[in-house]
Amino acid sequence: MSETLNTERLTADTNGIRRAAELLKAGKLVAFGTETVYGLGALASSDTAVARIFAAKGRPRFNPLISHLADAESAFAQADLHGRIKDMAYALADKFWPGPLTMVLPRGSHSTVSDLAAAGLNTLALRVPRGKTALALLREVGAPIAAPSANISGTVSPSDASHVLRSLDGRIDAVLDSGPCSVGVESTVLDLTRDTPVLLRPGGVTLEELTALCGPIQHPDDFAEALPSSPGRLASHYAPSLPVRLDAYDVRPNEALLAFGPALSNAGLTWNLSETGNLEEAAARLFAGLRFLDAEGTKRGLTCIAAQPIPRQGLGLAIRDRLRRAAEPRPLSQALG
Ligand code: TXA
Ligand code: MG
Incomplete structure (x- = not known):
């Protein structure tokens, strides 16, 4: 428009x-x-x-x-x-x-x-x-x-x-x-x-x-994992500008952390979805957290968002699905901004 x-x-x-x-x-x-x-x-x-x-x-x-x-x-x-x-x-x-x-x-x-x-x-x-x-x-x-x-x-x-x-x-x-x-x-x-x-x-x-x-x-057993095999679906979605690394058990010096439950110990810039591991709280804080880590991480020169594992149950299925799509490779038009 x-x-x-x-x-x-x-x-x-x-x-x-x-x-x-x-x-x-x-x-x-x-x-x-x-x-x-x-x-x-x-x-x-x-x-x-x-x-x-x-x-x-x-x-x-x-x-x-x-x-x-x-x-x-x-x-x-x-x-x-x-x-x-x-x-x-x-x-x-x-x-x-x-x-x-x-x-x-x-x-x-x-x-x-x-x-x-x-x-x-x-x-x-x-x-x-x-x-x-x-x-x-x-x-x-x-x-x-x-x-x-x-x-x-x-x-x-x-x-x-x-x-x-x-x-x-x-x-x-x-x-x-x-x-x-x-x-x-x-x-x-x-x-x-x-x-x-x-x-x-x-x-x-x-x-x-x-x-x-x-x-x-x-x-699909796990939406996230099943995505790439669905031909024609727009896999990349919910995408921040920084790439996302899923199911992270460690956090690297160049990464911001999207935590769930107890945060990884050496994390710098962190957004905890729910310190107590509550999936309702995590869902409510998901999109604000991605936005925060994306903006603040970029400002600090970080180049990736590491996401701690989310259980495959209850609202965890929706959260995993959104994170997986955020982590998909971007179409060229999006990659170019
Ligand atoms: O929570 C929500 O559902 C929000 C709020 C605003 O209500 N809306 C939302 O809309 O997420 P949208 O357009 O982002 O997602 C709608 C989804 C899409 O995945 C679309 O492909 C699917 O619903 N959809 C819509 N009509 C469909 C149909 N006839 N058959 C299959 N999928 C359909
Ligand atoms: Mg939408």
């Missing part, structure tokens, strides 16, 4: 939420806080509004967006639900909505979501967030809001309004500041359109919680 916009800063009070809703209804771009990360919202029914999301983020157009709604009833009105899929969708909504779960469902013939937001697919990703501000905003708009994470495509996701402004100030119409996000990693994306549900992205609702409700779920 070549035009420069004046990005309005809105506080998450009644007036701010009303103003944000008004802008969205007028086809404008508004970033808003959810419990997972900040989303970059636009009216999902409007191809032109949605096109502006792709332009502001520099996001490939074949990558579909999640549509956000205020409750399960309005979400399911966008889908075409029958039989087993319907039962499972309602059970999942009952347990996890509002919350950090995104369901991929058959797209309904009455869906108002634009082709561009759905990337032309006959499925639709739907989510009812539990962040208070997000819910109030969605209620006020009363229509599906398409919202990817509010960052330049491929870079670290924003868990705070200041992160949004650092990359999108002047490229979007407003940001609705509801403070830091409580969960801190994106929603879990579960595809219900196959015979067995497929976990497409580990996130804020854990695989263990989903399996307890749905039975067997298809998923």
